[in-house]
Amino acid sequence: MTAAMYTGGRTFTTAAPTVGPPEAGQVQIAVAYTGLCGTDLHIFHGDMDGRVATPAVIGHEMSGTIAAIGDGVSGWAVGQPVTVMPTLSCGSCHACRRGNTHICNKLNFIGIDSEGSMQSAWNVPAEVLVALPEGLALDEAALIEPTAVAVHDVRRSGLTASDFVVVIGGGPVGQLIASVALRQGARVVLVELDPGRRETAKGFGITTVDPREENLVDYVLRETDGAGADVAFEVSGAAAGVSSAVEVLTTRGRLVMVAIHPKPKEIDLHRFFWRELEMFGARLYQREDFEEAVRLVAGGAVPARQLISQVVSLEDVEQGFLALESGGVMKVLVDCRAVAP
Numbered sequence: 001m002t003a004a005m006y007t008g009g010r011t012f013t014t015a016a017p018t019v020g021p022p023e024a025g026q027v028q029i030a031v032a033y034t035g036l037c038g039t040d041l042h043i044f045h046g047d048m049d050g051r052v053a054t055p056a057v058i059g060h061e062m063s064g065t066i067a068a069i070g071d072g073v074s075g076w077a078v079g080q081p082v083t084v085m086p087t088l089s090c091g092s093c094h095a096c097r098r099g100n101t102h103i104c105n106k107l108n109f110i111g112i113d114s115e116g117s118m119q120s121a122w123n124v125p126a127e128v129l130v131a132l133p134e135g136l137a138l139d140e141a142a143l144i145e146p147t148a149v150a151v152h153d154v155r156r157s158g159l160t161a162s163d164f165v166v167v168i169g170g171g172p173v174g175q176l177i178a179s180v181a182l183r184q185g186a187r188v189v190l191v192e193l194d195p196g197r198r199e200t201a202k203g204f205g206i207t208t209v210d211p212r213e214e215n216l217v218d219y220v221l222r223e224t225d226g227a228g229a230d231v232a233f234e235v236s237g238a239a240a241g242v243s244s245a246v247e248v249l250t251t252r253g254r255l256v257m258v259a260i261h262p263k264p265k266e267i268d269l270h271r272f273f274w275r276e277l278e279m280f281g282a283r284l285y286q287r288e289d290f291e292e293a294v295r296l297v298a299g300g301a302v303p304a305r306q307l308i309s310q311v312v313s314l315e316d317v318e319q320g321f322l323a324l325e326s327g328g329v330m331k332v333l334v335d336c337r338a339v340a341p
Contacts, residue, residue, distance in 0.1 A: 001338060003119035004317040005055040009046025014315050017057070019121045022070035026123045029082060031336040033142040033311075034117045035061030036324050038171070038237075038260070043112070044321045052112060059118035059334070060086040060111030063132065063141035073126045081132040083144050084117070084124055085290045086110035102284045109284075118314065120338035130290050136298045139311070142333055143172075143304040147293035149258075150176035150302075152285040154184065157231045157256045161185030164224050166216075166248050169235030170197035170208070172307050172331050173258065177233050178206045179302045186231075189223070191216060191244065200330060204303045211244065220248045233258050239265045246271055255279045307331045 005015045022028040036059075042048050043058055052058065066080045076082075089096050089104035096104050108114055110128065132141050150173055159165065163186045167178045170192030178190045178201065189207045192198050198208040209219055220229050228250030234241050237259035245255050246268050255277060271277065285293075296302045309329035312320040320332040 001119070001121045002314050002336075003057050004314045004334065006043060006052065006058055007055045009049070010044060010318070010321075012044075012317050012321075013055075015055075017119065019119070019123065022068050022073075022123045024071040025073060025126055026070040027066055027073055027076060027082075027126050027129060028068040028070075029062075029064040029084070029117075029122045029124060030067040030338065031062055031064040031117050031120055031122050032138040033063050034059040034334045034336050035142045035146070036317075036320055036332045036334065037061055037146065039112065041321060041324055044325075048112070057115045057117075057119050058111050059116035060084070060109070061142055061145040062117035062336075063138040063144070064117075064122075064336075065138075067121060070123075070126075076126065076129065081134065081136065081138065081141070083130045083132055083141055083294075084110065084128045085130050085148070085285070085287065086116075086128065086145070087284060088114075088125065088128065102286050118317065118334055118336060120314070120336050130294060132294065133298045137305075139308060139333055140297055140304040143176075143302075143307060143331065144290070144293045144297050146173055146331075147176050147180075147297055147302055147304070148285040148290040149173055149282075150180045151292045151296070152289040153177050153233060153256055153258050153282040154180045155289065156280045156282045157233070157254050159184055159186055159231055162187070163230040164220070164227075164250075165189070166191060166220060166229045166232045166245065167235060168232065168241040168245050169237070169259065170194065170201055171235065174233070174235040175201055175204065175206070175307060175330070176302055177235065177258070179204055180296070181231075182206065183296070183301055187223075189220070191241075194327065196328065197330070200306065203306065216244055217247050224250070229253060231256065235259050237261060242267055246277070249275065249277055251275045253277050256282050258282050308333060311335050
């Protein structure tokens with residue numbers, strides 16, 4: 001058994017942890033792949049050391065198969081392909097009592113607040129398992145978690161068919177949001193500076209704009225007969241992205257904040273007043289989002305395969321983070337499969 005252990009800023013070591021049999025209520029997963037995301041990159045940079053206790057096994061975008069089943073667990077079978085919805089809620093706080101367990105006030109986000117999937121064998125509570133259909137490639141299945149993020153974001157927006165949608169930021173989640181919105185009948189434009197990411201999006205049939213080459217507001221007004229966008233998703237995490245998202249919206253348009261903005265950003269509140277705009281936070285996902293994400297990835301409705309840029313071993317996970325840091329890749333996967341000696 002092998003695990004990639006985060007030991008401090010920009011440092012991982014490979015270790016052989018002792019993973020015992022699953023306890024009652026648990027299932028052991030033979031992890032196949034773990035995806036690296038922006039939050040993982042923040043951990044790699046040391047920005048979350050106040051939350052992540054070292055040494056730590058991180059990772060939450062994953063796929064694998066059931067290797068063993070603990071006492072009291074039913075409905076699952078050894079060898080069954082699965083992924084994990086990596087959220088454990090308390091069930092008793094105000095958010096949980098209102099049905100919003102995904103934003104529990106005491107949320108345990110698995111892979112950050114507790115041990116994650118960047119290891120070859122992983123014990124998890126059976127309640128977080130999500131079944132995968134037979135035949136779905138496990139590397140593609142590792143993108144179900146970010147697809148669930150996109151599904152939840154689009155659902156939060158109240159998007160309807162024929163809405164004009166602007167997605168600002170063309171990383172994996174931005175591309176997945178654009179793909180989900182297109183599938184629901186919206187007209188979508190993806191705003192992205194990086195030419196490689198724009199080319200990737202075009203390959204999925206997504207219209208793109210380089211805001212350095214074309215004035216975004218003028219473009220949106222031209223495409224909407226002067227009305228503006230019905231929905232804008234801010235996925236860039238940049239101050240300019242926030243401003244642009246507000247500027248393009250029509251009267252009673254909806255802004256969905258997807259990116260994490262750790263520091264406050266200026267926002268044009270007068271425009272919110274003048275146009276009666278709405279803004280929605282969109283954090284994580286609910287079970288229905290995850291199940292829809294499984295259907296979308298399994299059915300080829302979102303470009304999971306095309307978003308995989310690179311696969312690294314557990315031993316080379318630092319190289320995967322450096323590739324992600326460079327901005328020249330979309331999705332980096334870590335191959336966590338145990339290799340026989």
